[in-house]
Amino acid sequence: MKHTISVLLQNKPGVLSRVTGLFSGRGFNIESLSVAPTLEADVSCLTLVTLGDDAIVEQITKQLHKLIDVIKVTDISEFEFVEREMALIRVKAEPSTRAEILRICDIFRGKVVDVSPKSYALEVTGTCDKVQAMIDILRPIGIQEIIRTGTIAMTRASKKY
Amino acid sequence: MKITGAQALLKCLEEQKVDTIFGFPGGAVIDLYDEILAAEKLTHVLVRHEQAAVHAADAYARVTGDVGVALVTSGPGATNTVTGIASAYMDSIPIVVFTGQVPTGLIGNDAFQEVDIVGITRPCTKHNYLVKDVNDLVPTIREAFHIARSGRPGPVLVDLPKDVMASKLVFPEPQQVKMRTYRPTYEPHPGQIEKACRAILRAKKPVIYSGGGVILSNAHEELTLLARTADIPVTMTLMGLGGFPGTDPLSMGMLGMHGTYYANMAVANCDLLIAVGARFDDRVTGRVDAFAPHAKIIHIDIDPTSISKNVKVHVPIVADCKHALTAMNTWFARSDEFNGKTEKANHAAWLQQIGDWKTAHPLGYVEKEGVIKPQFVVQKLHELTGGNAIITTEVGQNQMWAAQFYHFNHPRAFMTSGGLGVMGYGFPAAIGAQMAAPDRTVIDIAGDGSIQMNIQEMATAMQYKLPVKIAILNNNFLGMVRQWQELFYNKKYSATPLDVAPDFVLLAQAYGAVVLRATKPSEVEPVIKEALKTKNLVIMDFVIDREEGVYPMVPAGKATTEMLLV
Numbered sequence: 141m142k143h144t145i146s147v148l149l150q151n152k153p154g155v156l157s158r159v160t161g162l163f164s165g166r167g168f169n170i171e172s173l174s175v176a177p178t179l180e181a182d183v184s185c186l187t188l189v190t191l192g193d194d195a196i197v198e199q200i201t202k203q204l205h206k207l208i209d210v211i212k213v214t215d216i217s218e219f220e221f222v223e224r225e226m227a228l229i230r231v232k233a234e235p236s237t238r239a240e241i242l243r244i245c246d247i248f249r250g251k252v253v254d255v256s257p258k259s260y261a262l263e264v265t266g267t268c269d270k271v272q273a274m275i276d277i278l279r280p281i282g283i284q285e286i287i288r289t290g291t292i293a294m295t296r297a298s299k300k301y
Numbered sequence: 302m303k304i305t306g307a308q309a310l311l312k313c314l315e316e317q318k319v320d321t322i323f324g325f326p327g328g329a330v331i332d333l334y335d336e337i338l339a340a341e342k343l344t345h346v347l348v349r350h351e352q353a354a355v356h357a358a359d360a361y362a363r364v365t366g367d368v369g370v371a372l373v374t375s376g377p378g379a380t381n382t383v384t385g386i387a388s389a390y391m392d393s394i395p396i397v398v399f400t401g402q403v404p405t406g407l408i409g410n411d412a413f414q415e416v417d418i419v420g421i422t423r424p425c426t427k428h429n430y431l432v433k434d435v436n437d438l439v440p441t442i443r444e445a446f447h448i449a450r451s452g453r454p455g456p457v458l459v460d461l462p463k464d465v466m467a468s469k470l471v472f473p474e475p476q477q478v479k480m481r482t483y484r485p486t487y488e489p490h491p492g493q494i495e496k497a498c499r500a501i502l503r504a505k506k507p508v509i510y511s512g513g514g515v516i517l518s519n520a521h522e523e524l525t526l527l528a529r530t531a532d533i534p535v536t537m538t539l540m541g542l543g544g545f546p547g548t549d550p551l552s553m554g555m556l557g558m559h560g561t562y563y564a565n566m567a568v569a570n571c572d573l574l575i576a577v578g579a580r581f582d583d584r585v586t587g588r589v590d591a592f593a594p595h596a597k598i599i600h601i602d603i604d605p606t607s608i609s610k611n612v613k614v615h616v617p618i619v620a621d622c623k624h625a626l627t628a629m630n631t632w633f634a635r636s637d638e639f640n641g642k643t644e645k646a647n648h649a650a651w652l653q654q655i656g657d658w659k660t661a662h663p664l665g666y667v668e669k670e671g672v673i674k675p676q677f678v679v680q681k682l683h684e685l686t687g688g689n690a691i692i693t694t695e696v697g698q699n700q701m702w703a704a705q706f707y708h709f710n711h712p713r714a715f716m717t718s719g720g721l722g723v724m725g726y727g728f729p730a731a732i733g734a735q736m737a738a739p740d741r742t743v744i745d746i747a748g749d750g751s752i753q754m755n756i757q758e759m760a761t762a763m764q765y766k767l768p769v770k771i772a773i774l775n776n777n778f779l780g781m782v783r784q785w786q787e788l789f790y791n792k793k794y795s796a797t798p799l800d801v802a803p804d805f806v807l808l809a810q811a812y813g814a815v816v817l818r819a820t821k822p823s824e825v826e827p828v829i830k831e832a833l834k835t836k837n838l839v840i841m842d843f844v845i846d847r848e849e850g851v852y853p854m855v856p857a858g859k860a861t862t863e864m865l866l867v
């Protein structure tokens with residue numbers, strides 16, 4: 141099963157490698173990972189997506205929590221949450237396909253961020269699935285390069301006010 | 302007044318009440334060594350290999366219950382410590398290892414004797430640090446000791462660049478360590494304690510499965526009280542030996558791969574398993590789905606990651622063993638529902654059953670005319686030391702025979718590399734133990750293979766006049782591996798006969814140690830007696846039955862009831 145795990149950690153050298161080491165040490169792959177500082181400059185938030193059996197993910201979550209530099213670990217997939225990912229996609233653009241590309245971009249509420257005589261670079265934001273869907277549709281036209289940020293996620297505020 | 306980093310480190314050691322460190326010098330720590338001579342309250346033990354420094358610090362910690370300390374230089378000095386650190390990590394032993402490092406300006410430059418030891422040891426330390434600014438030095442060292450000794454203990458490494466040791470700082474006032482992200486849970490949840498106690502009241506066939514955590518948290522008295530109050534038989538892991546008196550009628554000895562028949566049968570048939578400070582290691586459980594299959598499981602452990610890791614637990618209790626057991630004892634003392642007599646009556650049939658198993662297959666061996674059996678040697682060592690020696694072991698058959706036949710009645714008397722199984726642990730550990738307890742008898746029960754892995758430490762023992770006793774169970778084989786080959790690989794003894802072996806008599810003489818050799822059963826007792834009288838490093842070379850095996854044995858991956866017996 142896919143798990144989205146959010147980790148608050150001290151913003152110090154080596155901390156990221158302690159986190160990823162828990163995965164690599166168990167022969168586990170990390171699908172995506174993104175880290176940046178939070179409101180507090182010395183605290184970072186790391187969001188990672190991994191595929192794995194629930195028991196193993198539970199064990200990794202506990203191990204993450206045990207790391208001295210980790211403040212908080214949440215398996216976001218256990219809650220209602222919003223997730224976003226951004227991708228930059230460079231597509232081959234020929235006179236015959238330029239309009240088509242722009243239309244697809246529009247449907248996915250993307251933006252053109254770079255234009256050349258032979259290509260468009262598009263920016264798209266959304267859930268991982270949406271980004272993937274846009275990539276799949278553009279693929280036959282000729283994708284030259286893709287850069288994805290990896291998922292970031294946040295639990296929804298409680299509905300009880 | 303400003304002092305140097307090196308001086309500050311020594312002040313920190315004094316603040317942490319460290320009186321002994323084990324180390325080996327080199328260029329990157331030369332500033333520190335320059336100060337060490339002046340530190341009057343500190344004894345520095347010069348080992349002959351850095352791995353030994355760490356094992357010695359490990360055993361020092363196990364005997365004293367406090368943090369053991371090792372100091373080594375950068376590069377090769379640091380990499381030589383890795384095995385020792387990994388062993389301490391697996392066995393949750395509190396040590397702090399200081400490694401020298403190249404000057405901060407050269408880090409990352411592939412400088413002479415530079416190695417990223419923080420990177421290398423990240424997965425085998427509880428935590429580690431590179432100190433890049435001299436002003437961080439003292440708080441870091443305080444944190445290192447705090448982390449090593451608190452919660453689930455473990456090794457912490459502090460990497461010290463040479464320029465940081467030479468830089469000046471104002472020594473900060475002593476301060477309580479407070480960490481935002483690290484606060485281990487010591488107190489158990491009262492609701493869980495009640496659940497556990499009620500489960501004990503309901504159980505007809507309970508078993509306590511006690512591990513190294515009981516020893517680390519000094520909970521042996523509380524455990525003994527609980528077992529005797531509620532009349533529960535106890536089995537111990539390799540790391541847990543001594544946590545409950547081995548000669549008590551309720552003791553079933555060790556469980557697992559080389560556990561007793563009755564301990565393994567009791568676990569397989571119990572209706573309640575009370576795991577205390579143990580981690581359901583595969584050498585204990587065998588095939589996991591056949592481990593305590595009928596039991597409700599209570600698990601007390603300070604480390605939440607240990608709980609439900611390998612075996613699903615019904616009553617988890619995250620707490621220090623001592624605190625949790627105290628709470629359980631208090632619950633029973635106050636409860637109207639609990640009556641010792643009723644409880645004894647309830648367990649009578651169960652204890653009878655265990656007694657029957659014990660009669661059917663006691664721990665034993667087959668005697669052979671004129672040949673020394675290793676088990677006999679360990680029994681004699683037990684008898685002639687009154688069970689009061691500190692025993693360290695190497696790894697292999699020697700380790701298992703020691704665990705099976707030296708019935709430990711006290712905690713902190715058995716030192717073995719349990720989780721990592723490091724051949725070469727026992728002798729340096731004996732040196733560390735003897736430094737910690739100069740008046741005790743310290744014996745390394747060794748194999749002829751393992752002893753060669755850190756044999757160079759004879760010089761250390763001689764230099765510090767440590768009367769350590771080494772009892773080599775000499776089978777001229779890498780015996781444990783040979784046993785597996787005998788049983789599972791058609792007796793194809795590939796690379797296990799030690800065709801060329803040193804003459805231990807000549808070897809020990811070269812270092813000025815005393816050597817005693819026994820080749821017949823009748824010589825065993827006189828040799829041990831003589832060794833115990835000797836105030837010098839002694840090697841006892843027991844030439845034992847070459848192909849003796851360790852039994853019972855649960856083949857790897859089998860259920861613990863599928864034991865091969867004597």
Ligand SMILES: Cc1ncc(C[n+]2csc(CCOP(=O)(O)OP(=O)(O)O)c2C)c(N)n1
Binds near residue numbers: 698723
């Ligand atoms: C450093 C290290 N290398 C290899 C092993 C694998 N190993 C486990 S037991 C053993 C044989 C030990 O031989 P010896 O010390 O003579 O003990 P015996 O089993 O004969 O009592 C070996 C090679 C190990 N545990 N540690």
Ligand SMILES: [Mg+2]
Binds near residue numbers: 748
């Ligand atoms: Mg041997």
